Amino acid sequence: MINWRRVLSIMRKEWWHITRDKMSFILLLISPVLVLITMGYAFSVDITNVGIGVLDQDLSLTSRQYVNQLRSTDALRLESFPENLEDVDRLLMRGDVKAVIIIPKGFARDLLAGDTAAVQVIVDGTDPNTAGHAIQHVGAHTENFATTQMKAQLRQTGYTASLEAPIDLRIRPWYNPSLRYTVSMIPALVGVVLAVPAMAASLALSREREWGTLEGLIATPIRRFELILGKLVPYVLAGLLSVPLCLLTAVYLYNVAFKGSVMLYLLLSLVFLFATMSISMFLSVFIKSQQAAIMASMMIFLFAGFFLSGLLMPFALMGPLLKLEALMMPTTHFVIISRSIFIKGAGFAEVRGFAFALLGIGILFFVLTSLMFKKKL
């Protein structure tokens, strides 16, 4: 039923189209790496050195102690010491600091008297990530300072029993002990950027349509399945060449250790490329021009695929409809596979479900493409 010689001939011809246009071929190969590098820097920056201001209205020994201890962390940087509330307003408005700590008059007195002393923190809420970071660190520091003060006072009053908390909480983050943001984000990004080569596959049919060669081809006894398969395979293989480039970038540029099997990763990348490129081919059955095909696949893979991949919004927080939509995106599955193999060193058994989901998406769209493509103008 299928003439494999014909399929091979189409594959070879398609491979020539891909590789003979040198500029496009190089772009196809390095585009995932380029996206990985540009997006990688944006996503891998652990937040440190947030500039804050301190308005010390108490000017006591204790308040000075409190402020000095703030200097000991990398997370915050004492940037400025406003003298009044107008200064505070100006600093925050100009964005010189992201938060200002205000220590009111009577801070030391209340503390020494055993009353509750107040500290106010004003945070710039325009950037919630940085604000949250500042709140977290100022909060932890203040709590720590308060506990130390309390212990000292208890000792003074002659209290001799243990002052340790009854529960000793020890948190050990596995797979990423220092909880580096980079370690978590880069393998996920590799998963996202490997969808980029699929955009080229959306050209496979539309390009021939624009060249006028498709008209000649549909007037021959070529079978639809043979044509679609012959076009798909070379793009998948070309896309596969980008995978090692992305892995090398992740390991050597971002210092993320690759813990799993490279062979398994390549194999599952192949399945992922098959899934994304089948979707691309499916699009190009309906979208007639090359530009429109590129736009459509960009919307699907770079925008929807990226935002639903679980990279920005945790999958668990999505509503049921959004979850369904996310599950239809190959990127969602591959981001999980990529993280698991990369960071945890997972084997096939652990990621089997996601791999089969990708295979299913690929086969579904491949069959749909072969059925929907008509040998008619």
Added chain:
Amino acid sequence: MNPDQPIIETENLTRSFKNVVAVDKLNLQISKGEIFGLVGPDGAGKSTTIRLLVAILDPDSGWARVGGYDTVREPEPIKRRIGYMAQQFNLYGDLSVWENLNFFADVFEMTGQERQDRIQRLLDFARLNEFRDRRAAHLSGGMQKKLALACTLIHTPDIIYLDEPTTGVDPVSRREFWDILTELHLDGITLFISTPYMDEAERCSRVGLMNKGKLIVCDRPEKVKKMVSGELIALWPSDMRRALPLIAGLEGVLEVQTYGDQLRIFAADAAAVKPLIRDILSAALIDILDMRLTQPRMEEAFISLIQRQRVETGEGQA
């Protein structure tokens, strides 16, 4: 298939695009071994007709049978037996001559010695042997057409459809191309050619004149020429611009066409009209450089037939 049965047959074949009826109730019968020329102005529906006949476009109504197969219900057996050369260059520009031929050989499932011989024969035939490693995009227009023709011939089809094969080709290559077509005709292949060139129409065994989706006439070239009523006078006046309206208004003049520096005048009775022309031109102080009776050529025949159709459909003269 009965040998007397037409190899291409259509009945009321109709296809519209949006508001335009591209092909309007076309009835055609073409026998095996014919060179059929479909002639007509741009937008007449020639390409649409060919696309309907190669089964890559479905009609809105009516039917077409090619080699005994219905184009809508049995397109695949048709596609195995035909070669189609579209108007637009439809080879792969980034593949060499050799690679293009081999690709189409694979598409048509040619194998073994037969395939080797066929490719070599076509390279010789299209005189492309020395260019076999050149990319198709880097060939001249004429060579591209010959390569496209070679690719449509790779599987020895029974019928080949050529949609304006010589448009944009220099006269020498055009002549060469027609020599090749004549060889194919002698081999017994049925040729269906659309062309805007009248000299090419005269080389066909039968021509169909198409205008606005309708087949106006369909007959042997010499008969088509005889369909033009009246006699034809060729006139070289000293001032064509002023002479044209004067002559067109004369009694007994059916139609006036311009051709270079001459006026081609169709008249019901040439002998009666000639003195009238002399009188009116001398009155207007226009000299007659030459005036003689002549035979209508294909071009005049077609222009005349199209204008006659326009008058009949009430569009007036263009």
